[in-house]
Amino acid sequence: MPVPADPSPTATAFEDDTILSVEDLRVSFALDRRRTFEAVRGVSFAIRRGETLALVGESGSGKSVTAMTVMRLTEHDGARIAGGRIRMRMKSGVIEEITTLPEARVERLRGAEISIVFQDPMSSLNPVFRVGDQIAEGIIRHQGKSVPAARSIALNMLKLVRVPDAERRMDHYPHQLSGGMRQRVMIAMALACRPSLMILDEPTTALDVTIQAQILDLVRALQQEIGMSVLFITHDMGVVAEIADRVCVMLKGEIVESGTVDEIFNHARHGYTQALIAAVPRLGSMTDQDAPEPFPVVAYSAEETPA
Amino acid sequence: MSNASTSRKADLSRPLVEVRDLVTRFDLRAGLMGKVVGRVHAVEDVSFDIIPGETLALVGESGCGKSTVARSIMQLEKPVSGSIRYDGVELLGGSRQDVLRFRREAQMVFQDPFSSLNPRMTIANTLMDPMRVHRLGSDAELRARAAELLARVDLPPEHLDRFPHAFSGGQRQRICIARALALDPQLIIADEAVASLDVTIQAQVINLLMDLQRERSIAILFISHDMAVVERMAHRVAVMYLGEIVEIGDRRSVFTAPQHPYTRKLLSTIPVADPARRPRTRNLMTEEIPSAVRPPDFVRQKRPMRQISPTHWVRESN
Numbered sequence: 004m005p006v007p008a009d010p011s012p013t014a015t016a017f018e019d020d021t022i023l024s025v026e027d028l029r030v031s032f033a034l035d036r037r038r039t040f041e042a043v044r045g046v047s048f049a050i051r052r053g054e055t056l057a058l059v060g061e062s063g064s065g066k067s068v069t070a071m072t073v074m075r076l077t078e079h080d081g082a083r084i085a086g087g088r089i090r091m092r093m094k095s096g097v098i099e100e101i102t103t104l105p106e107a108r109v110e111r112l113r114g115a116e117i118s119i120v121f122q123d124p125m126s127s128l129n130p131v132f133r134v135g136d137q138i139a140e141g142i143i144r145h146q147g148k149s150v151p152a153a154r155s156i157a158l159n160m161l162k163l164v165r166v167p168d169a170e171r172r173m174d175h176y177p178h179q180l181s182g183g184m185r186q187r188v189m190i191a192m193a194l195a196c197r198p199s200l201m202i203l204d205e206p207t208t209a210l211d212v213t214i215q216a217q218i219l220d221l222v223r224a225l226q227q228e229i230g231m232s233v234l235f236i237t238h239d240m241g242v243v244a245e246i247a248d249r250v251c252v253m254l255k256g257e258i259v260e261s262g263t264v265d266e267i268f269n270h271a272r273h274g275y276t277q278a279l280i281a282a283v284p285r286l287g288s289m290t291d292q293d294a295p296e297p298f299p300v301v302a303y304s305a306e307e308t309p310a
Numbered sequence: 311m312s313n314a315s316t317s318r319k320a321d322l323s324r325p326l327v328e329v330r331d332l333v334t335r336f337d338l339r340a341g342l343m344g345k346v347v348g349r350v351h352a353v354e355d356v357s358f359d360i361i362p363g364e365t366l367a368l369v370g371e372s373g374c375g376k377s378t379v380a381r382s383i384m385q386l387e388k389p390v391s392g393s394i395r396y397d398g399v400e401l402l403g404g405s406r407q408d409v410l411r412f413r414r415e416a417q418m419v420f421q422d423p424f425s426s427l428n429p430r431m432t433i434a435n436t437l438m439d440p441m442r443v444h445r446l447g448s449d450a451e452l453r454a455r456a457a458e459l460l461a462r463v464d465l466p467p468e469h470l471d472r473f474p475h476a477f478s479g480g481q482r483q484r485i486c487i488a489r490a491l492a493l494d495p496q497l498i499i500a501d502e503a504v505a506s507l508d509v510t511i512q513a514q515v516i517n518l519l520m521d522l523q524r525e526r527s528i529a530i531l532f533i534s535h536d537m538a539v540v541e542r543m544a545h546r547v548a549v550m551y552l553g554e555i556v557e558i559g560d561r562r563s564v565f566t567a568p569q570h571p572y573t574r575k576l577l578s579t580i581p582v583a584d585p586a587r588r589p590r591t592r593n594l595m596t597e598e599i600p601s602a603v604r605p606p607d608f609v610r611q612k613r614p615m616r617q618i619s620p621t622h623w624v625r626e627s628n
Contacts, residue, residue: 181599280583286582289542297517
């Protein structure tokens with residue numbers, strides 16, 4: 004079923020401009036003593052330096068589990084890496100195998116080499132600490148800076164993500180900020196240690212559309228300014244079209260198709276990708292019509308089954 | 311609209327719902343005595359009609375008042391002033407009978423199909439409950455009707471005795487639609503009814519709503535933040551901003567010739583699922599959606615609507 008459209012990831016060679024390479028990754032959750040559920044079933048992809056790769060799929064497709072496993076965050080939820088490799092190029096140039104790294108080393112890697120921004124900034128920020136201190140915490144921990152030095156880096160980060168009136172915002176608590184501002188703070192925090200890969204897991208899903216546009220523009224501008232790679236997890240094909248260089252489409256734990264953003268949108272080969280794209284309303288598609296129009300139904304029988 | 315087949319004898323060109331100058335505000339109180347320290351001006355001077363068989367989309371961002379309009383129409387909030395007429399009958403301060411009749415003919419579908427179904431009730435009971443309240447027949451008759459409703463939303467009647475937890479989000483939302491259909495409504499208010507669904511499921515649920523509308527000439531008030539979905543299914547569109555309708559008109563005019571700056575902004579910020587149309591310009595602005603909270607002594611400046619065409623109106627900006 005999977006279409007191996009991407010030539011690079013199956014090869015074991017780790018190319019010069021590759022930042023992250025995931026090969027045949029399998030992640031399973033224990034349902035009870037005997038049964039397990041495989042949420043990620045043999046996923047392979049690679050991300051190059053400065054590139055934005057979108058992992059797109061509907062709920063339950065395994066896209067978030069894949070992203071969380073790259074940061075080794077799924078083990079806390081009872082998941083087990085059942086197979087495959089995740090290799091990452093560190094800033095030092097050393098290539099590390101993440102799947103077998105001891106937890107202490109993984110902790111040093113989080114934030115410094117890879118960082119993650121989640122969908123809901125309110126539950127990712129600690130409500131009882133000022134946002135400036137929360138950004139500074141990671142800098143103190145990973146870079147061993149003094150408190151004043153870390154605070155000044157934190158302030159620069161807030162300015163970088165275009166938080167207006169950044170000096171004053173440093174001393175605000177999360178509840179004093181709007182959803183869009185909180186997400187900017189999360190991005191500032193993720194950027195603070197200059198990671199080479201940032202994972203954004205549905206970062207704009209909870210935001211209003213005008214605010215979403217601001218955040219997407221910000222991510223693109225930051226990428227140009229500091230040249231980091233982005234793994235962008237989303238269910239929204241509109242967002243994919245705006246931000247991605249390459250796209251992997253996930254369905255039930257597998258990548259069913261991958262390719263450049265143009266290949267996916269204009270020459271999709273897999274039935275599921277075609278169904279997914281047909282179901283997305285494209286603004287401007289109704290310009291010549293007065294009456295409403297049902298969605299074209301592209302049948303794809305990966306139908307929902309009651310649990 | 312005109313080709314809608316219907317079994318009803320109702321006049322299809324007469325508005326089913328007429329909302330005039332609707333104002334809904336919420337007091338903010340503080341202190342021991344509960345002194346009013348401010349008001350949320352959630353809905354200000356909102357007026358619109360919906361005719362049978364028509365979908366009016368109410369669009370806007372969070373806090374713009376679109377859900378409060380819906381809740382005010384459904385008598386779930388008490389408006390400060392204005393008029394809501396249903397089938398020619400005033401509902402604000404109306405008789406109990408009029409309100410009961412309205413409650414039977416107008417149904418609501420909410421955003422979250424997980425919290426809007428009772429987890430301890432079987433699907434059969436969920437669907438039969440509204441019919442029982444309005445005493446529409448014996449239990450055997452109602453059960454048969456529930457099976458028909460389930461079939462209409464493409465779910466097998468064997469599912470009648472299951473509980474909500476056995477269904478996926480899309481299936482639950484279909485059950486919510488089936489429940490809304492139980493009383494053969496003339497008006498459905500769908501408040502972000504497809505917002506939480508996966509996109510392929512969303513397309514199916516929207517197609518279902520459109521089918522039902524064509525079949526039964528149902529009027530739909532479709533509340534959404536998603537302009538791309540609205541473009542697909544609405545006959546007319548009202549754009550709300552800070553409690554006001556800033557632009558209202560037929561869908562084609564509003565989308566192809568938006569007049570109000572906010573409508574233009576809203577349309578320009580929507581991600582289009584076409585990489586060839588990726589925006590070239592960077593918008594690194596940080597402006598936020600302003601708050602609708604005002605001091606208690608705030609006097610609102612009235613702004614009239616200007617007519618652009620026979621079917622298109624825009625709010626004057628000051």
